[in-house]
Each structure stands twice: as C-alpha cells, then as structure tokens.
Amino acid sequence: MGGTRRLNMTRAGANLTLTTSRALVLDFVRSAGPISRVELATLTGLTPATMTNVMRQLLTDGLVVEVGRDLSTGGKPRVLLDINPTARFAVGIQLGADSLTYVVTNLGGAIVGRLRTRGAEDSPPVAVISRMAGRAKQLIEDLGIDGQAVIGVGLAAPGSMDLDKGVLLAPPTLGQWSEYPLRDELEAAIGLPVLLDNDGTTSAVGEFWGGDVPDASTMCAVYLGAGIGAGILIGGTVFRGASSNVGELGQMWMTAPHSGAAPDTLERVAGPAGVAAAVRRALDAGAESSLELGGTDPIADFTLIATAALLGDPVAVAAITHSAQDLAEAVLIAANLFDLDFVVLAGPSVAIAGSMYVEIVQKRLDEGFFAKRRHGIEVRLSTHATDAAAVGAAALVLQHQLAPRSFGS
Amino acid sequence: MGGTRRLNMTRAGANLTLTTSRALVLDFVRSAGPISRVELATLTGLTPATMTNVMRQLLTDGLVVEVGRDLSTGGKPRVLLDINPTARFAVGIQLGADSLTYVVTNLGGAIVGRLRTRGAEDSPPVAVISRMAGRAKQLIEDLGIDGQAVIGVGLAAPGSMDLDKGVLLAPPTLGQWSEYPLRDELEAAIGLPVLLDNDGTTSAVGEFWGGDVPDASTMCAVYLGAGIGAGILIGGTVFRGASSNVGELGQMWMTAPHSGAAPDTLERVAGPAGVAAAVRRALDAGAESSLELGGTDPIADFTLIATAALLGDPVAVAAITHSAQDLAEAVLIAANLFDLDFVVLAGPSVAIAGSMYVEIVQKRLDEGFFAKRRHGIEVRLSTHATDAAAVGAAALVLQHQLAPRSFGS
Known part of the structure; x- marks a missing residue:
C-alpha cells in the first residue's frame, strides 16, 4: 500500500x-x-x-x-x-519499563524529531515524570519549533488503564505506576494538554493518520513490545469498548487453562521473553546454532535472535517461526470476532524480523479466516515499527484536537 | 436486571x-x-x-x-x-437444519405468536422457502393481525454470509443454501421486505429492543445452537466489522493447531455434538450414570444430558461443566478484545441448563477479565432462550425500519 x-x-x-x-x-x-x-x-x-x-x-x-x-x-x-504540515506539531511519548521514546510529529503525522532513552525501570514515577517533561521540552527547543505550534502531548503506555482518571491499573512491568496520577502530573510538569492511551490504540491511530490505511477499513494494529496489545479502528474511529481497554491480545491463553496442558498466554509464549527462553532451552539441549545469548535482558536477546533468524540460523528461525505462528492464531481469532480486513504489525519486536511475522500471519488468515469467501485481509508492517506507539500517541493528539471522531456512544 | x-x-x-x-x-x-x-x-x-x-x-x-x-x-x-405495542408487528424466522422457528412480535418486541417446525434438513431451498412463506402468512392470519401492520420479516441464519447479496456462504449444516438467493426468494414468496442476518447478531438486537440491556453497554450475545456464534452491540448499535461477519466464536480453536495437540474448535468441543460425544465416551468407559442416549440426534441427546445435569447425574454434570468451561474461555477472550461489560447467553443449548453456563462464565470473567479493576461484566441468560434468534430477527426489522442506527461507517 x-x-x-x-x-x-x-x-x-x-x-x-x-x-x-x-x-x-x-x-x-x-x-x-x-x-x-x-x-x-x-x-x-x-x-x-x-x-x-x-x-x-x-x-x-x-x-x-x-x-x-x-x-x-x-x-x-x-x-x-x-x-500545511508545519502549521502544528504534537509530541508523542511511549512509556515503557525498558525504554522511553519521544517523537515530535508535524500535522501530517511525520516524525520531525526523535529521542530514545532508558526506560522508567524502578525509578519513582515523580522522577520519571520530571525527566519526561524536561526531555520533551528540550526536544522541541532543539528542533527550533515555536512552542505555540505544539498542541499537546500523547502518552502511550501498556496494560489496562482508567482514561477518565488518567491512570494505569496494575501494569505488569510498571508496578509503581498503578493508580499514579500519570496524566495530570505530566500535564502540570510540561504545561501542555496530555492524552493518555494504550500503546495498541495509539499505534492504530498513527497508521491511520499517516495515511497508510484505507479509510473504510476495520483495522487491527498489533503492538509487539515487551507485551502484546492491539488497537482497533473502524473507519478511522477508535473502537473503545466499555472503558477503552480493548484489544488485550497478549492475555489470550494458547491452551485452555482447564485442559490439563500448562496454561500460557500469547504474551508469555510469543513475546520476547518467551522466544528467548525457547532458544535458551534449545541451546541447552545442544542444538546447532551460532547464537550466544546474554541471558539477562530478554529484549536484547530477542534482537539477537531476530537478526540470526534473518541470517538463517536454524534455532533462531524455529523460535521466530513459532512466535509468529502463535501470533497468527491469536490474530485469526481477533479477525473472526471483529471481521477485520486490515492488520498492521507494529512495535520493536517486529522491527527486525517483521517480514517473517507478516508472511506467517498473512498465510494463516488466507487459509483460516471464516468469512474468506466474502473478503480477504491484508497484513502489513507498520511504517514506524519501533516508534509506532509514540508516533501514534502524537497522531492521537492531532486527531483529537483537529478532527475529533466518535461513535457517539 | x-x-x-x-x-x-x-x-x-x-x-x-x-x-x-x-x-x-x-x-x-x-x-x-x-x-x-x-x-x-x-x-x-x-x-x-x-x-x-x-x-x-x-x-x-x-x-x-x-x-x-x-x-x-x-x-x-x-x-x-x-x-403503542400493537401499532406494528414484525415476523422473525430462524432458519436451521434441525428446526425452523417462526415468531410474530409486536412493536415492543414481545412475542404474540410462535410456531416451531422441523428444520430445512436436506429439502431443496425452493421448497423450504415456499414452506416458510406459507407458514409465516398462516401464522399472521391465525393471530388475526391486519397484514398492513406487519412491516417486514427478519431471517436469522448461521455461518458466514453476504448481506449485500442476501446469501449464505458455505454454511456448514445447510450445504445446499450456499450462494442461494435466500433473501430475494423469500421476499418474493412472502411479499414483505426481508432482512437477513446472523443468529448471533439478531439475538443481540432482540435483547436490546426488548429493553433488558443497559443502553450504553458494550454487549455480546452468544447464540448456542447446533453451532456457536455471537453478536456485538455497542450502545444499541450493531457492530458489523468489514462485512457483517463478526462474532465467530464457534470457530475459535481451543488448542493452537501447531501445538501438537489435536486441534479443535469451540463449536466442536462445547456444542451439542461435542457434549454428546463426550458423554458417549464416558458411558462406553463404564461411568456410573442414569443416562441413555439415542445416539442419532445430537440435539436430542444434548437435551437429555442438560436435563440429567440439572438432576445431578455425575456424567452429565461433568460434560455440561466442561462445555461451559470451554465457552467461558472463549467469552473471556472476546471480553478482553472488545472490553465487554455485558454478556447474554441465548439459544436452545442454554434453554435447560443455562444457569450452569451463566454461573461458570460469570466466575471465569470475574477472575480473569483483564480490565476487572476498571469495571465488572454482567452475564445473564436471554429472556427468550430457544427463540432468541427468531425474536431478534423480528426486532432487527423493527429497529431497522423505525429507529435505524449506524456508526456511519
């Protein structure tokens, strides 16, 4: 496209x-x-x-x-x-335990500046908020952008949240942030309106605002970071469900918990940590491979594995293939529930071996989509990959302030 | 409620x-x-x-x-x-291989007349259409309703469909009906406008129109017949996805096909045929039970099993419990994807032991719903159980003609 x-x-x-x-x-x-x-x-x-x-x-x-x-x-x-792309700008920040990404986009949703730093880790939220506000303001200044032209800040985060209150609810990797008044504190620190949303949802809006998604599509953007989430867009409008906590693809069990098999979720088996663990098991069992994993940082290990898979290392290829197959099964379920016609894969985990994921997911949907006699589903990589959630957070601000949409419910 | x-x-x-x-x-x-x-x-x-x-x-x-x-x-x-409930009436017909249900409802969505007959079975579509038109007209006449007050016919069917063309697409149990011009032929035979839709979707609309669903809810109606489908309503408006083929819950695999375990879908393991097969296996293995299955008609067998479960027969209780647990896992996935706050169970398979299904699904959602810190999900039985799809088909006509809604996409 x-x-x-x-x-x-x-x-x-x-x-x-x-x-x-x-x-x-x-x-x-x-x-x-x-x-x-x-x-x-x-x-x-x-x-x-x-x-x-x-x-x-x-x-x-x-x-x-x-x-x-x-x-x-x-x-x-x-x-x-x-x-006029330079008439307005928005800031997008992606908050993660392992990394923080800042982008400034213009009115067209294109990146004009970017900064990646270490994540929130175990720092107290008040310190991270202060750091975020400082870095964002510095970025705007370094880019020489008139502060008046910056209309707001979008903040993407993982897990379930209460958007009315602007807080995260028990996020798995950001324990200290549960119920912390994240949105309001950042707003006070940065002096700009802040919109908080799920990384899956912002990724979806980013693809749409950037112009790379057919306007009338029923679209799912899967965000593959440390966890796995998804956002749904219907004809360009965010699908929010009862409380904006939709698309929890990563929570999907891959074998029914009462079936006797070890219950496990998509996030745990197909996410970076699950892939790294599978490779480690294969190496421990003596499998032929060029891989040497650090073993302390699953994200860094996953990056090594994805790169080795592209180079044809058999253990890496098997691990990425299995991860993509699990993802494909989850996406197929979502496709059959939402009657999707467009799927975008986004996030750091598809930055390197994304083409393998796209191919396997596309193939599974082509075979197994229930309404395939009615229409096909197009699968493709996000135009922003690693930065998708941050770029989307900025796009969410642009859409919200300049072209607000809702289902009216 | x-x-x-x-x-x-x-x-x-x-x-x-x-x-x-x-x-x-x-x-x-x-x-x-x-x-x-x-x-x-x-x-x-x-x-x-x-x-x-x-x-x-x-x-x-x-x-x-x-x-x-x-x-x-x-x-x-x-x-x-x-x-004025008697100002207008609508006909609802549920087309199934095993049974056909006809209802007439008033403007308020209440049943004023009903007829259940044998199903379409292997009869040629042209003969079934003629029978449907005859029965529906007879029903209206027998009820003494002025034909002018009947505004249309809603037709509920299972499987994927093309609503633009008004045809079913390769329905598993109604092979002869694939691509048959079902809607147009029925319209010609009955002389009233006909609306075709999925049994899950009509069930959802029926609950809403009847006034038993909170207006602002994100609701999933699960229809449990020979197969398992679902309809989604967002603030009273039908969620249609790309082509109105949403909610294919029954197609959900219960163990990932590439996991090595025997792949099986929710419909096959938790539907009437799956439950009957599980009981037969238990009886063949010599399990203590009062059950005697006919063995030729899975729907009739399922009815015996559900009744025995209510009376405490251990084999029946185990089989229904397992079916409800599988259903609960599938509903949990849907709840985490759509961020549901209301679930209705409908259809003939929950007409008898529905309370067991409701309890097990409710418990699983209370435990496992990802956004449970934000809000709960209420699970309850349809007010219409066996007739839910037909009543909903009539409600769909009322809503479409008198109070049409859409997301505008």
Whole structure:
C-alpha cells in the first residue's frame, strides 16, 4: 500500500463520526489532498457556502495552504489545497519499563524529531515524570519549533488503564505506576494538554493518520513490545469498548487453562521473553546454532535472535517461526470476532524480523479466516515499527484536537 | 436486571447514531416510556418545536399513544407517552437444519405468536422457502393481525454470509443454501421486505429492543445452537466489522493447531455434538450414570444430558461443566478484545441448563477479565432462550425500519 493517499468515495457515509464541518474538511484534506474545493464539496456533502466559510477559517489558521492549480478540467484552473504540515506539531511519548521514546510529529503525522532513552525501570514515577517533561521540552527547543505550534502531548503506555482518571491499573512491568496520577502530573510538569492511551490504540491511530490505511477499513494494529496489545479502528474511529481497554491480545491463553496442558498466554509464549527462553532451552539441549545469548535482558536477546533468524540460523528461525505462528492464531481469532480486513504489525519486536511475522500471519488468515469467501485481509508492517506507539500517541493528539471522531456512544 | 426499563442519561451523547429526530424520539419512548414531552426534550436535546412536530407525527401514525398523566411536579400535569405495542408487528424466522422457528412480535418486541417446525434438513431451498412463506402468512392470519401492520420479516441464519447479496456462504449444516438467493426468494414468496442476518447478531438486537440491556453497554450475545456464534452491540448499535461477519466464536480453536495437540474448535468441543460425544465416551468407559442416549440426534441427546445435569447425574454434570468451561474461555477472550461489560447467553443449548453456563462464565470473567479493576461484566441468560434468534430477527426489522442506527461507517 505504501504511502499512497487514498480517496475513498464511500467515506461520504462516514461523515457523522466527525463532529464538525471544520473537522470533516480538514480530515479530507489530510487524507485526500492535494484536492480542490469542488472535489471537497462532493466528498463532504457540505453546501458551497459552508465549504467557503470553513476553508477561509482553515486558511486563516494556517492549517491548510494553497499548493498549486489543477488544469485537467479544461475550464478555469482549480486551486489545489493541502494541509500545511508545519502549521502544528504534537509530541508523542511511549512509556515503557525498558525504554522511553519521544517523537515530535508535524500535522501530517511525520516524525520531525526523535529521542530514545532508558526506560522508567524502578525509578519513582515523580522522577520519571520530571525527566519526561524536561526531555520533551528540550526536544522541541532543539528542533527550533515555536512552542505555540505544539498542541499537546500523547502518552502511550501498556496494560489496562482508567482514561477518565488518567491512570494505569496494575501494569505488569510498571508496578509503581498503578493508580499514579500519570496524566495530570505530566500535564502540570510540561504545561501542555496530555492524552493518555494504550500503546495498541495509539499505534492504530498513527497508521491511520499517516495515511497508510484505507479509510473504510476495520483495522487491527498489533503492538509487539515487551507485551502484546492491539488497537482497533473502524473507519478511522477508535473502537473503545466499555472503558477503552480493548484489544488485550497478549492475555489470550494458547491452551485452555482447564485442559490439563500448562496454561500460557500469547504474551508469555510469543513475546520476547518467551522466544528467548525457547532458544535458551534449545541451546541447552545442544542444538546447532551460532547464537550466544546474554541471558539477562530478554529484549536484547530477542534482537539477537531476530537478526540470526534473518541470517538463517536454524534455532533462531524455529523460535521466530513459532512466535509468529502463535501470533497468527491469536490474530485469526481477533479477525473472526471483529471481521477485520486490515492488520498492521507494529512495535520493536517486529522491527527486525517483521517480514517473517507478516508472511506467517498473512498465510494463516488466507487459509483460516471464516468469512474468506466474502473478503480477504491484508497484513502489513507498520511504517514506524519501533516508534509506532509514540508516533501514534502524537497522531492521537492531532486527531483529537483537529478532527475529533466518535461513535457517539 | 429483569424487565426494568432503564433511563440512561449518558445516551444523550449517543444521538448521532440514530439517523433522524423521529427515530431518536421513538427509540427513547420505547426504552424510557412512559415519559413526558419535557423529559424527552431533555434526553434528546431536540428543540421544543421539533419535538412537537415529531410527536404529532408519531401520534398520527399510531406508533405512540398517550397513556396517562404525571402529577408529580405539582404544576400542570404532564401527559405521559408510550409506544403503542400493537401499532406494528414484525415476523422473525430462524432458519436451521434441525428446526425452523417462526415468531410474530409486536412493536415492543414481545412475542404474540410462535410456531416451531422441523428444520430445512436436506429439502431443496425452493421448497423450504415456499414452506416458510406459507407458514409465516398462516401464522399472521391465525393471530388475526391486519397484514398492513406487519412491516417486514427478519431471517436469522448461521455461518458466514453476504448481506449485500442476501446469501449464505458455505454454511456448514445447510450445504445446499450456499450462494442461494435466500433473501430475494423469500421476499418474493412472502411479499414483505426481508432482512437477513446472523443468529448471533439478531439475538443481540432482540435483547436490546426488548429493553433488558443497559443502553450504553458494550454487549455480546452468544447464540448456542447446533453451532456457536455471537453478536456485538455497542450502545444499541450493531457492530458489523468489514462485512457483517463478526462474532465467530464457534470457530475459535481451543488448542493452537501447531501445538501438537489435536486441534479443535469451540463449536466442536462445547456444542451439542461435542457434549454428546463426550458423554458417549464416558458411558462406553463404564461411568456410573442414569443416562441413555439415542445416539442419532445430537440435539436430542444434548437435551437429555442438560436435563440429567440439572438432576445431578455425575456424567452429565461433568460434560455440561466442561462445555461451559470451554465457552467461558472463549467469552473471556472476546471480553478482553472488545472490553465487554455485558454478556447474554441465548439459544436452545442454554434453554435447560443455562444457569450452569451463566454461573461458570460469570466466575471465569470475574477472575480473569483483564480490565476487572476498571469495571465488572454482567452475564445473564436471554429472556427468550430457544427463540432468541427468531425474536431478534423480528426486532432487527423493527429497529431497522423505525429507529435505524449506524456508526456511519
């Protein structure tokens, strides 16, 4: 699919999910630009008068600019409009025990600056918050971006959360952060509005805002980090369920707990730690391999294994294949429950051997998807891989503030 | 929860999903009536002028009637309005290989007539369609209902389907019906508009329209018949995914196919045939039991087993418990993916020992739901059990024609 911008006529029916005419027009310019006023009027169904007013506002605010002329109709050349990528910026931060990623993106969702640092580890939240605010502000300053143009901060984190309160709930790898007023403290420290969300959900929004997902798709973005989560987007709108704790793919057991077999979840068997443990068992059993694992950091070990798999090391290939097969079974279940037509794999764990994961997941869906006689499912890698959750967190801020959408429920 | 009608103030935010003011007002009267115009104006956010116009129309059409006065405010008594249940009727038909169920419901979704007959079995579709049309028309006539008041027919069927074409796609138990123009042929034979949908989806709509589901819930209705399917409702609106083939719970494998264990799906191990086979194995092995299975009809055998389980027969209790445990694992996965807060179990397989299923599923969700620190999930039996898919098919027609909703995507 690459970076092609899609102009999907069926989206006219999706208007109701965008809350204002301004949001609607801006979102079409973002996804379909460069585009003329006439085409926009057709797509949005707005009256010429409303379109004129909304466009005047967007041009005045600098969000949209005139980029050229369309001469193809033979008549009076039409002015082509597109978003002005440098009109606004957003910060995205991905909070993890093992690493912190900061990005600044422009209005189009493209990365203009990035910083990766050590993770929250066991530091007290108050110290990490202060560090996060300092690093983010420094990054904006180093990039020479006018602070007024930065509209907010998106914060991606793993596990279950209470978005009303802006807190994490018993996150497995971030024990000290349970119920800590994460969003409010970061907001106070950084002086910008902060939106907290799940790393799966932000990854999904990042793909969509970047323009690489068909607008009308039912899409699942799987985020593979230390854990495994997922976000669901329906026609560009985040599916939130009862409390925004959807897509807990990593919690899926791979054998029913009462079946007698050792119960284990997808996260534990197919995540970095599970893959590293499987390789260690194979090496201990004397399997032929070039691999030497450090053994203390499963993420570092997983990186070695993924690299060796690409080079054809048999133990590494077997371990990554098994991980991808487990993931494929979980994605198949999600596909049969949500009736998906688009799957994106994102996160650090698919940064290296992602192509192996994509191939195995695609093959399993092609074979096993229940509604395959009705339609296929496209699987592809995120355009951002390791940075997907942070880039998506920034995109969430842009979407929320400039083109808010909801199911209205 | 019983039949209490709920008045959920948060629904004002859900207005956008109802497509017209008329649909919006009717839906609030249905779910919150008896109710005054003043309360309706507050709930819907409509202007007094619009409210007056819409209500005049609904009263003229006979859909809403004045049912009394509210004297509680001390001032001028307010007229209380409610839907007129006998103003409109809909037919619901559930198509199965083993049985056909016909219901007629009134505007409130209550059953006013029912007929159960032998199933489609191996009869040619053309003969079954003709039989269905004849039986439905006879039922309406026998009930003395004015044909003009019957607004349409809902048809519930299992498996994957193409709702644009109105056909089933390779349904496992109804082989002859694959790609057969089911909807159009029935429409021609019966002379009424026909809506085709999945038995899981119709069951979900039936619960909602009947008023027994909190309006703002993220709800999954599991339909347990010969197969196992599910429908998802978000704030009263059907979740459709890419092609309305969502909720394929029965296709979920219970051990990953590449794990070495015998791969098997929820439907095969926990459905009637799986339960009957497990009991047969136990009896063949000489287990102590009062059960004597016929052995030719798994549905009939399952009914015997469920009844014996209620009476405490140990082999039957073990088999039903195991089936419910498997179902509970599958529902837990769905709950973690959709972030559910409401689960309804429906269909013939829970008509007898449904309380055992509810208890086991509820317990598993209480223990294992990932976002349980955020909110609980309520599990309960459908108010319609065996007839749930047919009643829901009729409700789907009522909702579609009188109070259409969509996510707009």
